[in-house]
Amino acid sequence: MEKLDTVVIGAGVIGMAVAAKFSESTQTLLIEQGEQFGEHSSSRNSEVIHAGLYYATNSLKAQLCIQGKELLYRHCEKFHVPHKRIGKVLTAKTTSEVNTLHTIAAQAKINGVDDLQFLSKTHIGRYAPHINATHGLWSPSTGIIDSHQFMLSLLTKLTQNHGQYVPRTQFLAARKTCNGYIVDLDCDGDLFQIQCQYLINAGGLFAQKNASLIDGLEKKYIPKLHYCRGQYFSYHGKHPFSHLVYPVPEKHGLGIHATLNLAGQLRFGPDTHFIHDLNYQIDANDKNKFVQAIKQYWPAIDDTKLFADYAGIRPKITQTGAQDFIIQSSNTHSYTGLINLFGIESPGLTSSLAIAEQVLKDIG
Ligand SMILES: Cc1cc2nc3c(=O)[nH]c(=O)nc-3n(C[C@H](O)[C@H](O)[C@H](O)COP(=O)(O)OP(=O)(O)OC[C@H]3O[C@@H](n4cnc5c(N)ncnc54)[C@H](O)[C@@H]3O)c2cc1C
Numbered sequence: 001m002e003k004l005d006t007v008v009i010g011a012g013v014i015g016m017a018v019a020a021k022f023s024e025s026t027q028t029l030l031i032e033q034g035e036q037f038g039e040h041s042s043s044r045n046s047e048v049i050h051a052g053l054y055y056a057t058n059s060l061k062a063q064l065c066i067q068g069k070e071l072l073y074r075h076c077e078k079f080h081v082p083h084k085r086i087g088k089v090l091t092a093k094t095t096s097e098v099n100t101l102h103t104i105a106a107q108a109k110i111n112g113v114d115d116l117q118f119l120s121k122t123h124i125g126r127y128a129p130h131i132n133a134t135h136g137l138w139s140p141s142t143g144i145i146d147s148h149q150f151m152l153s154l155l156t157k158l159t160q161n162h163g164q165y166v167p168r169t170q171f172l173a174a175r176k177t178c179n180g181y182i183v184d185l186d187c188d189g190d191l192f193q194i195q196c197q198y199l200i201n202a203g204g205l206f207a208q209k210n211a212s213l214i215d216g217l218e219k220k221y222i223p224k225l226h227y228c229r230g231q232y233f234s235y236h237g238k239h240p241f242s243h244l245v246y247p248v249p250e251k252h253g254l255g256i257h258a259t260l261n262l263a264g265q266l267r268f269g270p271d272t273h274f275i276h277d278l279n280y281q282i283d284a285n286d287k288n289k290f291v292q293a294i295k296q297y298w299p300a301i302d303d304t305k306l307f308a309d310y311a312g313i314r315p316k317i318t319q320t321g322a323q324d325f326i327i328q329s330s331n332t333h334s335y336t337g338l339i340n341l342f343g344i345e346s347p348g349l350t351s352s353l354a355i356a357e358q359v360l361k362d363i364g
Contacts, residue, residue, distance in 0.1 A: 004029055006198040007183050009171040009210055011037035013352045014344055015202030016154040021356035023163035033170040038151045041204050044312030046259045049143035050347040053108040060325040062111040065347040068354035079153035082262050088142040088244035091133035091297050100248040101137045115140050130240045132299050146262055175215045198363055201340045205315050211340050221333045223342050228314040230270025231282050233290045237305035239266045256293040268294055282308040314345040329362040
């Protein structure tokens with residue numbers, strides 16, 4: 001049986017960041033059940049580098065988003081990953097929305113984000129012409145990134161450190177031994193066993209299922225999973241946006257906001273909708289809902305230029321409110337060398353490099 005130090009399950013941005021980090025000091029194997037890396041959440045998101053404004057004091061999201069943002073900007077420079085510190089404007093019109101902007105600014109300050117600026121109606125016009133808002137909050141450290149190129153750079157780092165990446169390889173089961181794990185894999189139809197010391201479950205929307213395949217791991221350590229779909233509609237035509245524009249956040253997401261990709265293409269989303277099955281299908285009937293939400297801040301939208309684009313699915317662990325990332329180590333489940341990553345929704349892309357550092361610390 002082949003032996004190595006670390007097996008990482010799942011080549012999304014989190015598993016890839018973890019594998020790249022672990023490959024600096026351990027012999028690392030990254031497996032992916034799909035044909036290619038990043039086919040799930042890591043290629044179905046807004047590609048925004050978040051500043052870290054909204055997250056609860058001392059939460060992992062607040063801590064790892066802010067650390068991750070700095071690490072990510074440095075990584076992008078070093079590995080020539082296309083990105084842009086484009087900035088975002090949060091907009092408000094009603095008294096209650098203006099109060100929310102103040103709450104967000106105060107929370108951002110507690111989190112360590114000290115570069116926000118309040119904008120008057122005139123100033124908003126400079127950052128976001130044709131936007132219907134009376135108050136704004138400008139976040140200059142928010143950016144956009146080419147997530148595919150970012151994942152490629154992580155793969156390069158892994159292979160430069162002599163780590164291995166194997167697609168079409170599914171994690172089937174693991175058993176604890178006295179000094180690690182015996183892991184069963186299905187490699188394109190062939191069954192293999194591997195012995196490792198560290199096992200990292202970065203399975204995203206499949207993390208709960210993977211955890212249930214670890215022999216003896218009690219069910220109480222596996223949080224319930226709820227799929228929360230977020231759809232995007234893209235805008236094909238001239239537009240006035242040169243920064244990201246957000247409404248005030250909603251209960252389960254950040255509201256249907258305007259983002260740009262690095263080619264300047266405008267897209268709107270994601271909305272939030274709890275679904276039962278893992279299904280990325282877009283509901284074209286939701287176009288009207290999108291148009292109404294966008295008109296709140298961009299009344300001049302030409303809705304004939306808005307087209308259904310793609311959807312992503314958030315791995316929610318609760319349907320009732322805010323949730324934090326779960327990086328579950330032996331401190332919780334007492335399985336030395338095992339880390340389960342649950343509920344890694346937004347800002348997971350931004351936080352990925354910091355999550356990888358945290359996993360390395362927590363492994364002991
Ligand atoms: C709609 C939406 C918008 C978002 N916008 C942003 C944003 O703008 N900025 C930001 O910072 N974050 C954003 N995020 C969050 C970010 O996209 C995720 O946190 C991140 O992509 C999660 O990566 P992951 O590696 O955990 O999961 P995934 O990308 O889903 O990867 C998990 C991988 O594990 C593989 N896998 C699972 N089980 C097995 C197994 N048994 N064997 C082998 N392989 C397995 C899967 O096939 C998959 O490829 C958004 C998320 C969504 C859904």
